[in-house]
Amino acid sequence: MEERYQLxxxxxxxxKGGVIMDVTNVEQAKIAENAGAVAVMALExxxxxxxxxGGVARMSDPKMIREIKAAVSIPVMAKVRIGHFxxxxxxxxxxIDYIDESEVLTPADDENHIDKSTFKIPFVCGxxxxxxxxRRIGEGASMIRTKGEAGTGDVIEAVRHMRTMTSxxxxxxxxxxxxxxxxxKEFGAPFDLIKYVHDNGKLPVVNFAAGGIATPADAxxxxxxxxxxxxxxxxxxxxxxxxxxxxxxxxxxxxxxDAVKLAKISEDLxxxxxxxxxxxxxxxNHLANRGW
Amino acid sequence: xxxxxxxxLQGAVAEHLDKLEQIGTAGKKVRTINELQQIDGLIIxxxxxxxxxxxxxxFALTEPLEKLIKDGLPVxxxxxxMILLAKRICGQEKTYLNAMDISVRRNAYGGxxxxxITTCQIPAIASGKLPLVxxxxxxxxxxxxTVKILAEVGENIVAARQDNMLVxxxxxxxTHVDDFHKYFRQMCCQ
Numbered sequence: 356m357e358e359r360y361q362l363x364x365x366x367x368x369x370x371k372g373g374v375i376m377d378v379t380n381v382e383q384a385k386i387a388e389n390a391g392a393v394a395v396m397a398l399e400x401x402x403x404x405x406x407x408x409g410g411v412a413r414m415s416d417p418k419m420i421r422e423i424k425a426a427v428s429i430p431v432m433a434k435v436r437i438g439h440f441x442x443x444x445x446x447x448x449x450x451i452d453y454i455d456e457s458e459v460l461t462p463a464d465d466e467n468h469i470d471k472s473t474f475k476i477p478f479v480c481g482x483x484x485x486x487x488x489x490r491r492i493g494e495g496a497s498m499i500r501t502k503g504e505a506g507t508g509d510v511i512e513a514v515r516h517m518r519t520m521t522s523x524x525x526x527x528x529x530x531x532x533x534x535x536x537x538x539x540k541e542f543g544a545p546f547d548l549i550k551y552v553h554d555n556g557k558l559p560v561v562n563f564a565a566g567g568i569a570t571p572a573d574a575x576x577x578x579x580x581x582x583x584x585x586x587x588x589x590x591x592x593x594x595x596x597x598x599x600x601x602x603x604x605x606x607x608x609x610x611x612x613d614a615v616k617l618a619k620i621s622e623d624l625x626x627x628x629x630x631x632x633x634x635x636x637x638x639x640n641h642l643a644n645r646g647w
Numbered sequence: 648x649x650x651x652x653x654x655x656l657q658g659a660v661a662e663h664l665d666k667l668e669q670i671g672t673a674g675k676k677v678r679t680i681n682e683l684q685q686i687d688g689l690i691i692x693x694x695x696x697x698x699x700x701x702x703x704x705x706f707a708l709t710e711p712l713e714k715l716i717k718d719g720l721p722v723x724x725x726x727x728x729m730i731l732l733a734k735r736i737c738g739q740e741k742t743y744l745n746a747m748d749i750s751v752r753r754n755a756y757g758g759x760x761x762x763x764i765t766t767c768q769i770p771a772i773a774s775g776k777l778p779l780v781x782x783x784x785x786x787x788x789x790x791x792x793t794v795k796i797l798a799e800v801g802e803n804i805v806a807a808r809q810d811n812m813l814v815x816x817x818x819x820x821x822t823h824v825d826d827f828h829k830y831f832r833q834m835c836c837q
Contacts, residue, residue, distance in 0.1 A: 358764055362782065365821050366782050369693045369727075371659060389701075393657060476759065602701075609678065
């Protein structure tokens with residue numbers, strides 16, 4: 356299983372500098388691939404619609420996921436509910452490339468996440484801070500994404516989570532060996548992983564940004580804050596011109612530190628998704644608070 | 648001293664740059680035509696060939712790079728990089744840099760559950776056995792007359808060289824060995 360975990364972390368490394376896009380059907384998956392997405396996330400409703408329509412959000416129909424898998428050559432990911440290990444078993448059985456144990460779906464367990472180390476298939480999980488990221492890695496996640504607040508088109512939470520992660524890492528790095536156990540206790544994180552961050556100054560897995568990215572500038576902002584790549588959910592297919600915006604966000608992630616190119620990339624994209632300000636969402640409806 | 652570029656449009660760029668640093672060679676991220684002029688060799692890393700290929704086209708890098716390779720710039724494509732260098736890609740019309748006389752099969756082994764690690768003796772590269780990491784890897788289906796096979800795993804060609812071009816289906820940058828990077832540096836010095 357050690358070798359399998361290594362291979363799964365390696366696949367995430369191949370996605371770096373890339374954009375993973377939410378798609379709800381074959382047509383959107385092809386648009387995403389043609390725009391230069393490095394992977395697609397197959398789901399029935401994008402987060403903005405889950406938020407609006409409410410109800411229990413579950414794993415997508417395996418048939419729809421298989422159709423998308425057959426239509427594109429890039430890796431296909433799909434979401435399972437937090438703690439729903441049978442949904443994960445089903446996705447593993449259809450040979451998907453990556454599972455997202457996601458707070459965007461309605462949690463199935465209010466205490467435990469899936470024991471990801473028992474699966475051959477790789478998992479990505481959301482995190483708001485270093486402790487949460489290391490708990491998920493401790494359970495076997497081979498890739499992390501900052502949670503942000505999905506379906507809002509408001510980037511503020513993604514920024515908050517990445518800044519928190521970075522400042523947590525700085526604290527671990529500059530702490531003395533003697534302080535690490537206390538930090539592990541405070542963060543609720545496995546000691547060996549705190550030690551890893553202390554010694555290496557980085558997470559042991561790739562870290563993408565997610566939740567609220569709607570423009571090329573948002574994507575470049577997250578890259579400059581130090582993430583390895585971005586997930587874009589509702590931001591593309593809830594905008595005026597999905598194909599054009601998808602392509603622009605891909606380009607912005609490559610040239611994230613070149614303002615002249617970013618200016619050109621950002622031109623004439625049509626309307627972005629309307630979005631919801633995070634202050635207008637009551638705290639109990641924040642998806643990022645799901646996950647333990 | 649020679650400078651080896653790593654095409655930094657998407658993919659596992661940092662891993663190659665780290666290896667170059669380890670063997671004491673200057674590495675450089677390459678994203679523009681200007682940067683293409685400042686290097687003595689280029690590594691095209693693993694990633695998604697569709698994404699990297701599209702960025703090459705959209706930022707008008709395909710033609711200048713194609714010309715540099717034709718004029719003898721040493722290049723090494725790992726995984727996606729192999730697909731980008733190939734003259735023929737099974738099951739599709741679209742090719743990218745049209746450089747090396749090989750036919751490659753994308754995702755030849757299947758999805759992520761079919762990714763694997765193995766070891767192999769590659770005399771051209773090193774005397775001992777080398778660890779080979781295959782991630783959703785391609786392999787070479789067919790080669791032209793002037794292409795030299797460097798390694799085969801099972802029935803399939805997974806590493807080859809033609810003049811100034813080197814390709815590997817697998818990812819030496821993800822292992823502890825640096826023999827491939829040293830071999831490529833040698834190519835850049837010839």
